[in-house]
Amino acid sequence: MNIVQQLIKEFQLKEFQVTNTMKLIDEGNTIPFIARYRKEQTGELSDTVLRDLAERLNYLRNLENRKEEVHRLIDEQEKLTPELEEKIKKANTLQEVEDIYRPFRPKRRTRATIAKEKGLEPLADIIYGQTLNTEEIMVAAEEYIDSEKEVSTIEDALNGAMDIIAETVSDNADYRKEIRSMTLKEGIIISKAVDEKTSSVYEMYYDFKEAVKTIADHRVLAINRGEKEEFLKIKLDINEEAINYYLKKKIINNDGKKNIYLETAIEDAYKRLISPSIEREIRGFLTEKAEEKAIKVFGENLKKLLLQPPIKDKVVMGFDPAYRTGCKIAVVDGTGKLLETTTVYPTVPQNDIIGSKNKLKQMIEKNNVEIIAIGNGTGSRESELFVAEMLSEINRSVYYMIVSEAGASVYSASELASKEYPDINVSIRGAISIARRVQDPLAELVKIDPKHVGVGQYQHDVNQKRLDEALTGVVEDCVNSVGVDLNTASPSLLQYISGISKAVAENIAKYREEEGKLTNRNQLKKVKRLGPAAFIQCAGFLRITDGENPLDNTSVHPESYKAAEALLNNVAFPLKNLNNKSLNDLREKLNNIDIEDMAEKLNIGVPTLKDIAKELKKPGRDPREEMPKPLFRTDVLKIEDLKVDMVLMGTVRNVIDFGAFVDIGIKNDGLVHISELCDKFVKNPMEVVAIGDIVNVKVIGIDLKKGRVSLSMKGIKQNN
Known part of the structure; x- marks a missing residue:
């Protein structure tokens, strides 16, 4: 296989894009670095495409390695034929390679191997050769009766021979490939209840069937979980007659003599050996496909969540709702520094509404609180009612918003939280996290394992190693696309920067403590274990505000400083003035340059020059500021307040295969089913909406008993 040509075909890229990307990956460059600073080499491929390409490259290389290994293993058995060599060479998947190797794989003792030990292989060859009819085979079988080998009767001999034939048929790679294809095209997944009288969340699958080729990914994961929890029995139904017909047509020679034993062995091969194996493979294939989709959905949602716009320089009160143990409160200033904490009891069983209001009003006044961030966990809506009522009684402009508290408890009990707030109670740390998530979602959420941020679908059912890898990649891309302040970023944020390991992130923090504020990027070279290669990878993503060189506060890479300075000289703008807030003159000059002519003049690539110009127009720019701002509220709705056809404004909290959940200010988020997202057909909800x-x-359905609300966006004018 020519891997380069395969990738060109699959990704529809040009040869230089694939070869250069492979070279950059092999040299140890990170995906964020390649995506941002090697655009000329890759033809401006995005970080998403680069990650997909790197993953596929890894698969194809593993495939080639396995093909070489299988070739060697069969050759060592002296069973390699030109036909087998060609099959191995043409194999496009690891499954195909394993099918080819199957007959040559060392086997545990099977019914077939036991029959071979009894000397029945020649009889199997006679039956398979179709030179004798049924009666003649029975006569021939008499010769294989041997009581010492536990072949006491003709029936014993024939059964053993048929076992050998069944395994031979089962091991045939071509037969397996065709049967697998038939099953994928025509198979039916059937789900039944283990006990129909038992109520569960899987009731819609108690008598369910769907074609393998059309079953939705989220249904695959749902029935898998139902089976695991022993509520469901799952089987794969396929036209057994059609498969047996195919096998017999392939094996039985029309010119040969018919015998019942060959037909029986073929049927046994499918029923006992091939069918269970193919069913496992198909279930595995469906699960892997569904898991990849779920992981992709999780990754897309996580990206949108992490890139929510920060609410800078606002004093925020974090409100972590609860019942018996009380609501935990933490106030942080505009930089995230903790100012004050308390616990109030406005919810059942204490219902200390007056005392709680008085306490929080004092804190709001004392600390000039501007926003209250309410966690969306247990007691959230009761707390929201309380907060809305309290805000109506004060003379300050204070707003509240509902914030996902997913993972806050995980963070609270973590080693990192203990280091950050060693003298603060674990339960209060959650309120601090909720408050700081409003101020800078990215900086706060990177402290939590991505799996626990609550924007996935069946995240606990998918391959956890694969999920970790994918989500870590998403976090890396987000952190590097935004960049971080070198002097204020926590080690938990720094470790996601291209080229920086966890140990190096800790070393940067130690260097800051010992040496004070860094004033230029070159000081990074003095950090322990941060070598020249790591410096190249990370430097462009680390910002220094008010440093010695204004370019250090941009994503312009140090390797392009000369080009940036030359560009400024060409438009007659002093580098030192880049720190000034008023840059209208520079923007106008940069907008009027001929990019291609200037790129040739400065001897740099057009994509790099475009990026430099973009950064010079807005030094220190945070790309998240271009995202839609969160929805602030001052009042609250109850589900009882809703009416069908009522139009409301809400925030998208989660996007899944079958639609989106929208917070409209009631206890539970409403569901916009995929069919209600817009007037045209929607294949993927993410084409229409994103988290945040x-x-x-419009309200189209209300189920008061279950607390569910159905929503629609069809025919509704949107703000964007």
Whole structure:
């Protein structure tokens, strides 16, 4: 296999894009670095495409290695034929390679190997050769009766021979490939209840069937979980007659003599050996496909969540709701520094509403609180009612918003939280996290294992190693696309920067403590274990505000400083003035340059020059500021307040295969089913909405008993 040509075909890229990307990856460059600073080499491939390409490259290389290994193993058995060599060479998947190797793989003792030990292989060859009819085979079988080998009767001999034939048929790679294809095209997944009288969340799957080729990924994961929890029995149904017909047509020679034993062995091969194996493979294939989709959905949602716009320089009160143990409160200043904490009891069983209001009003006044961030966990809506009522009684402009508290408890009990707030109670740390998530979602959420941020679908059912790898990649891309302040970023944030390991992140923090504020990027070279290669990878993503060189506060890489300075000289703008807030003159000059002519003049690539110009127009720019701002509220709705056809504004909290959940200010988020997202057909909800979007929705259904609300965006004018 020519891996380069394969990748060109699959990704529809040009040869230079694939070869250069492979070279950059092999040299140890990170995906964020390649995506941002090697655009000329890759033809401006995005970080998403680069990650997919790197993953596929790894698979194809593993495939080639396995093909070489299988070739060697069969050759060592002196069974390698030109036909087998060609099959191995043409194999496009690891499954195909394993099918080819199957007959040559060392086997545990099977019914077939036991029959071979009894000397029945020649009889199997006679039956398979179709030179004798049924009666003649029975006569021939008499010769293989041997009581010492536990072949006491003709029936014993024939059964053993058929076992050998069944395994031979089962091991045939071509037969397996065709049967697998038939099963994928025509198979039916059937789900039944283990006990129909038992109530569970899987009731819709108690008598369920769907074609393998059309079953939705989220249904695959749902029935898998139902099976694991022993509520469901799952089987794969396929036209057994059609498969047996195919096998017999392939094996039985029309010119040969018919015998019942060959037909029986073929049927046994499928029923006992091939069918269970193929069913496992198909279930595995469906699960892997569904898991990849779930991981992709999780990754997309996580990206949108991490890139929510920060609410800078605002004093925020974090409100972690609860019942019996009380609501934990933490106030942080505009930089995230903790100012004050307390616990109040406005919810059942204490219902100390007056005392709680008085305490929080004092804190709001004392600390000039501007925003209250309410966690969306247990007691959230009761707390929201309380907060809304309290805000109506004060003379300050204070707003509240509902914030996902997913992972806050995980963070609270973590070693990192203990280091950050050693003298603060574990339960209060959650309120601090909720408050700081409003101020800078990215900086706060990177402290939590991505799996626990609550924007996935069946995240506990998928391959955890694969999930970790994918989500770590998403976090890396987000952190590097935004960049971090070198002097204020926590080690937990720094470790996601291209080229920086956890140990190096800790060393940067230690260097800051010992040497004080860094004033230029070159000082990074003095950090322990941060070598020249790591410096190249990380330097462009680390910002220094008010440093010696204004370019250090941009994503312009140090390797492009000369080009940036030359560009400024060409438009007659002093580098030192880049720190000034008023850059209208520079923006106008940069907008009027001929990019291609200037790139040739400065001897740099057009994509790099475009990026430099973009950074010079807005030094220190945070790309998240271009995202839609969160929805602030001052009042609250109850589900009882809703009416069908009511139009409301809400925030998209989660996007899954079958639609989106929208917070409209009631206890539970409403569901916009995929069929209600817009007037045209929608294949993927992410084509229409993303986490954090502010959308207008219409109420189309209310289930008071279950607390569920159905919403629609069809025919509703959106703000964007």
